[in-house]
Amino acid sequence: MEASGKIVSGAVVSAPAPQHFDDPAGDIFAMAAQAGRAFMAGDRPIVAKAPHLLEDLFGGGLPEAGHGAQVTLQRLIEAGEAGALPSGRPEFFGYVVGGAHPVGVAADWLVSAWDQCAAVNDISPVAVAAEQTCQRWLVDLLGLPPQTVMGLTSGCTTANLACLAAARHAQLRRFGWDVNSQGVAGAPPLRVLVGDSTHVSVWRCLRLLGLADQVTVVRADGQGRMDPGHLAELASAGTGGLIVCGQVGSTDCGSVDPLAELARITHEFGGWLHLDGAYGLWAASSPQLRPLLAGVELADSWSCDAHKWLNTPYDCGLAFCADETALRGALAIDAGYLDTPERKGRDPLDFRVEMSQRARAPMLWAVLHHLGRAGVAALVERGCQAARHLARRLDGQDGIRLLTPVVLNQVLIHVGDLRHTRQVVEELNGSGTCWTTPTTWQGIPAIRMSVSNWRTDVGVMDRVAGQILDTHALVGAAGPPTP
Ligand SMILES: Cc1ncc(COP(=O)(O)O)c(C=O)c1O
The missing domain is CATH 1.20.1650 (PLP-dependent transferase-like)
Known part of the structure; x- marks a missing residue:
C-alpha cells in the first residue's frame, strides 16, 4: 500500500461490492x-x-x-x-475538557452502529424517545422550570446560537416585528448586555445573529462577575428589546454572575436572560453547590455541554429554553418532504440549529442512567474538592499566587511573568505528567486549570501539585533562555 x-x-484490493455487508x-x-x-x-x-x-x-x-x-x-x-x-487522563486540565466515561463511549459505539439520523421521529424513534427522557431528567436534575424544552447540539456554541436566536425572536416579537420574515435590517432596536468574561462563542453567536453592533459590556468585579448596579443603569437607559447574557462558570476562574439579580433586572425591563453554563450549569445538580447558583432557574434560556463536566464523549451540547414557542419560532423550518404521515409530536430538528445529526441522546441517556442523580452530584463535587485541594497546595508556595478564589472547578494561578508562565506550561505539557493552559487574567499572566474529569480526585492533585511546584522551581532556577 x-x-x-x-x-x-497490507495488500491493495479492489473496492468491495457496495451491496454486501x-x-x-x-x-x-x-x-x-x-x-x-x-x-x-x-x-x-x-x-x-x-x-x-x-x-x-x-x-x-x-x-x-x-x-x-x-x-x-x-x-x-x-x-x-x-x-x-x-486528554481523557485525570491529569488533563486544559481548556474545559471532560474525560469520556466508558459507558458513554460504549453507548456511542452502539449509536454509530445503529447509524441513526436523529432529525425526525419517523426515522429514529429510539433517538427521539431517549431525547425526551433526557430532557425530563435534566430539567429536573438542574432544577429548571418544568416547561423547559431541550435541544441537543454539537456543543455549547451552537446551544448558545439556538438560545440567542430564540431570545432575538421573542424580543423583536414584543415590538411587533417578525424576524423570520422581516429580517434584521430596520428592526426595532435591541440592546444586548454581556459580562466582561462572556465567552467568545457568545460573541460569535451575536455576530452571526446580526447583533454585534448592539452589544454593551457591563462592568465586572475582581472575579469577572457582572456588576448588577451597572446592569440596571444600562438596562434602564434605553428603549426597545433587551437581551442579557450571563455566565454560570466563567472559563478562566469559574465565577458565577449574581443570577437572581440579573433575572430581576432583566425582567423588570421586559428582557430575556440567557445563561451560558457550558460546564458550570452542572453544579446545579449538587445540593451542596446549588446555593452558588441561586436564581439560575429564573433565566429564560441556558446553554450547557454534556461533553464537559458530565463526561460524555464528544460531542454533546444542550440548549434549554423555558419558552418553547420562542425556540421553535426562531428555528422553525418546513418543507413538503418533511411532512410525512409518521411525523408526530416532537421532532428534534425543531429544537436546534442542526438538521441531520448523530443520535446523541442514547449516549447521554446511558451516562445519566449509569451515574444517576447521586452520581452526577458526586462527580461535580469531587471536581470542586480536587480543585480546592490543588489551590491550597499551591497558593503561597515559592511565589505562586491564587488569582481568584476557587468557586467551582477552575484554578487560576499566577506563577510569574509571561515568559516564566509560558515556560512552566510548556515544560509541564511536554513532560506528559499533566496538561494546563496559559491565560491572561485582568492583565496578569496566569495558568488556568479546569478540573472536569470524572477520575480526578484529591490523590491525583497531590501528585500534580508536586509536579507544578518542581517545574516552577526548575524553570525559575534555569532563568531566561540565552538569546
Ligand atoms: C463558558 C463556555 N461557553 C461556551 C463554550 C463553547 O463550547 P463548545 O466548545 O462546546 O462549543 C466554552 C468552551 O470551553 C465555554 O467554556
Missing part, C-alpha cells in the same frame, strides 16, 4: 474495540507520541483502488497511537 511513496503493510467486519469491530479500550485504559503520558508520522500515515493521494477494511482500520489505529493526545 502506498503512503507518501512508502510501502506499508463486508464479512470480515466482525474483525474490524473487534480491532476497534480492542484498540479503543487499550487507549482509554492505559496509563499513557499526556503527549501525542509521534505527530510527525501523521502526514505519512494519512498522506499520499486518494487511493485509486480501495483497501481492505482491516488494512484501513489498522492504519487509523496507528495514526491514533501517533497523534491522539490522551
Whole structure:
C-alpha cells in the first residue's frame, strides 16, 4: 500500500461490492474495540507520541483502488497511537475538557452502529424517545422550570446560537416585528448586555445573529462577575428589546454572575436572560453547590455541554429554553418532504440549529442512567474538592499566587511573568505528567486549570501539585533562555 511513496503493510484490493455487508467486519469491530479500550485504559503520558508520522500515515493521494477494511482500520489505529493526545487522563486540565466515561463511549459505539439520523421521529424513534427522557431528567436534575424544552447540539456554541436566536425572536416579537420574515435590517432596536468574561462563542453567536453592533459590556468585579448596579443603569437607559447574557462558570476562574439579580433586572425591563453554563450549569445538580447558583432557574434560556463536566464523549451540547414557542419560532423550518404521515409530536430538528445529526441522546441517556442523580452530584463535587485541594497546595508556595478564589472547578494561578508562565506550561505539557493552559487574567499572566474529569480526585492533585511546584522551581532556577 502506498503512503507518501512508502510501502506499508497490507495488500491493495479492489473496492468491495457496495451491496454486501463486508464479512470480515466482525474483525474490524473487534480491532476497534480492542484498540479503543487499550487507549482509554492505559496509563499513557499526556503527549501525542509521534505527530510527525501523521502526514505519512494519512498522506499520499486518494487511493485509486480501495483497501481492505482491516488494512484501513489498522492504519487509523496507528495514526491514533501517533497523534491522539490522551486528554481523557485525570491529569488533563486544559481548556474545559471532560474525560469520556466508558459507558458513554460504549453507548456511542452502539449509536454509530445503529447509524441513526436523529432529525425526525419517523426515522429514529429510539433517538427521539431517549431525547425526551433526557430532557425530563435534566430539567429536573438542574432544577429548571418544568416547561423547559431541550435541544441537543454539537456543543455549547451552537446551544448558545439556538438560545440567542430564540431570545432575538421573542424580543423583536414584543415590538411587533417578525424576524423570520422581516429580517434584521430596520428592526426595532435591541440592546444586548454581556459580562466582561462572556465567552467568545457568545460573541460569535451575536455576530452571526446580526447583533454585534448592539452589544454593551457591563462592568465586572475582581472575579469577572457582572456588576448588577451597572446592569440596571444600562438596562434602564434605553428603549426597545433587551437581551442579557450571563455566565454560570466563567472559563478562566469559574465565577458565577449574581443570577437572581440579573433575572430581576432583566425582567423588570421586559428582557430575556440567557445563561451560558457550558460546564458550570452542572453544579446545579449538587445540593451542596446549588446555593452558588441561586436564581439560575429564573433565566429564560441556558446553554450547557454534556461533553464537559458530565463526561460524555464528544460531542454533546444542550440548549434549554423555558419558552418553547420562542425556540421553535426562531428555528422553525418546513418543507413538503418533511411532512410525512409518521411525523408526530416532537421532532428534534425543531429544537436546534442542526438538521441531520448523530443520535446523541442514547449516549447521554446511558451516562445519566449509569451515574444517576447521586452520581452526577458526586462527580461535580469531587471536581470542586480536587480543585480546592490543588489551590491550597499551591497558593503561597515559592511565589505562586491564587488569582481568584476557587468557586467551582477552575484554578487560576499566577506563577510569574509571561515568559516564566509560558515556560512552566510548556515544560509541564511536554513532560506528559499533566496538561494546563496559559491565560491572561485582568492583565496578569496566569495558568488556568479546569478540573472536569470524572477520575480526578484529591490523590491525583497531590501528585500534580508536586509536579507544578518542581517545574516552577526548575524553570525559575534555569532563568531566561540565552538569546
Ligand atoms: C463558558 C463556555 N461557553 C461556551 C463554550 C463553547 O463550547 P463548545 O466548545 O462546546 O462549543 C466554552 C468552551 O470551553 C465555554 O467554556
